[in-house]
Amino acid sequence: MIRKISIDQLTTGMYIHDLNLAWFDHPFVRNQFMLETLDDLAQIRATGLKELYIDAARGCDVTEAPTLEEVQATTEATLLEALSRQVKPEIELRPASLRDEAVRAASIHKQADKAVRKVMQDVRLGRMVEIAEVEDVVDAIAGTIERNASAMLGILCIKNKNEYTFLHSVAVGTLMIAFAKSLGMDADTVRSAGVAGLLHDTGKMCVPDDILNKPGRLSEEEFNVMKSHPLEGWEVLRQLDGIDPVALEVTLHHHERLDGTGYPHKLKGDEIGQITRMASIVDVYDAITSDRVYHKGLPAAQVLRKLWEWSPNHFDPQLVQHFIRTVGIYPVGSLLRLHSGRLAIVVEANAAAPLLPRLKAVFSLRTNSYIQPVDIDMAWEAQRGGDRVVGVESPEQYRIDIGRFLLAR
Template structure:
């Protein structure tokens, strides 16, 4: 029986086995597959980087559980209060999913090719072409403004090689989707798109062996990874870019709401608002992507984690708006239906998030269907006459051997 509990780092003791952290492993110098606390120095480091962790009591030398602490709730602030001085607007879908999908596919192809060209040039020692990035993101902004679901689908099924390139693509899409949800004007969506592409560009100047390491990083090595922030800022400033929102996303996307981030340990409203957005989309895309040292988390599980991290790592208002933007089951999520069939979420109804349109891929026996079928969970009946079909749970990416990138629409 699995026995894993959330424990705040102030309550840690030698002998406990740390199975996961309150943030991606890459943001810390710890061993990626988990480790047992062997000394007070381990506890000190955990307290330096994390507010809480998950302890596997089966693997721990100690068996007692500790009562979890409760976070204190607070009144929420409206988006207009967060973005004082900006005129927000309510976006409406201007196209249905089937109409938008081919345009979104072309838009994502444009931005993907643009990122690859720009990043490969930087990797060879060339200058960062910010104008190419700006041009590449425009069609994607158009598509998300009309209907975000198609781009969200494509962000989910992006190829998993060249993680830095694909992470930049995904982060840019998630950032614009959140900006749309918040009602930000077009100029701000553009800043979010460019910042999403560029906030990790400094990693192109970091030893790739450190970024892919599946061992504990020394303090010196971890500091070298952290230097990607300053490296990215230097690269962007050399281009003459003066957009303060983009620069904030690069400079502060590793800051955390509770002050535990880097490089300056800023907290709360001291973190620029666009950097707060960058932190959320950076984390979400990272934990839902396959990396050399970690398997992808399902979108639904990632949403649960973000919800737990409200007002710990990320501002609660922005987390809750992000969840509204992408939904509990975002487009591209693999789910199991009450019929026992397996489907992928295609698009959502903004007002009925739990009953999206899905494409059924596997039958009740979990074998591929000869012809996948598209159904609407708002109207589809189970077995033709029973109660409406429903989603009973999310599945891990690539469950039952499903290749998301190979799905033909």
């Protein structure tokens, strides 16, 4: 039985099922292991986490602690309650058709990837960084998001673990632009948020590759080197003429947490600016949904629920709610199981009603085979009492290539 316990209840002899932290916020190679030593217990407590999950069937139990199912039910209920009220988005993000914008979005994504690579390579080689191209890319991304946000968000879900560092920066920059636009921020602030997102991990180019891509557990010294990347990036960027102060702030503090458990300065609450709070949410969201050599990405819908669970300790609950409205409670690229027995891919979010996205049904569970793709508007289905979502599935389990369908739309 999986239970959620407080850090004060954790003792040696317990089997840890989930540290309840993003994988880059702790030095352990995996989230599941037997807690055998006081040194490991001290390291876990040093992360500042307040709650975690244990497997009572494989170690000591805390019988009064809530079960995983109980916690998930509570998380889901509070999240759905927060999102249940249909609201009009601050701006309209869907004036162009998905099909018309998809090709343009793919081209802009490649342009953004090229710009980020150049910045990262210049940093690694000690050359002066030019950010004019980054600013141009931000404007292009903002344009495609205005025309149809789901076109670009769909491109982001097609990930390559060997290209993580670059694609992660592109994804964070893109999501920051969409996030800022959904909050109704002005054009200059949107641009600042996008530039900050694209540049936020610049300091990782100062981390040795053998640490950055190490497949095993980091030593305490190695973990400290990894945690130095925000300061390293800030040092690089602050030397640039005309660098946006917001980009400097986000680069330095995107790993800070509201409860003061982040780094490098352990800032708390209002000490962390709004755009930096936004960046911390987006950074964790994309990182946990991405595959790495040592980490299997989790489904986006599951990660959004973890973000909600982790607020307000780590993240601003209001901003998490806004972010979920931006990407949809079932983000583009998610594979959903429908009551009709079909599996459908989310192809377009619904900002006004996050529970009712647009889908493309591609697989039948009854025949265990692909079907002719069918477009489904869940808002229409809800109005007429038709099909409904009953769960989230793993594309790998059914060998469904999500990218193939998204790029073909």
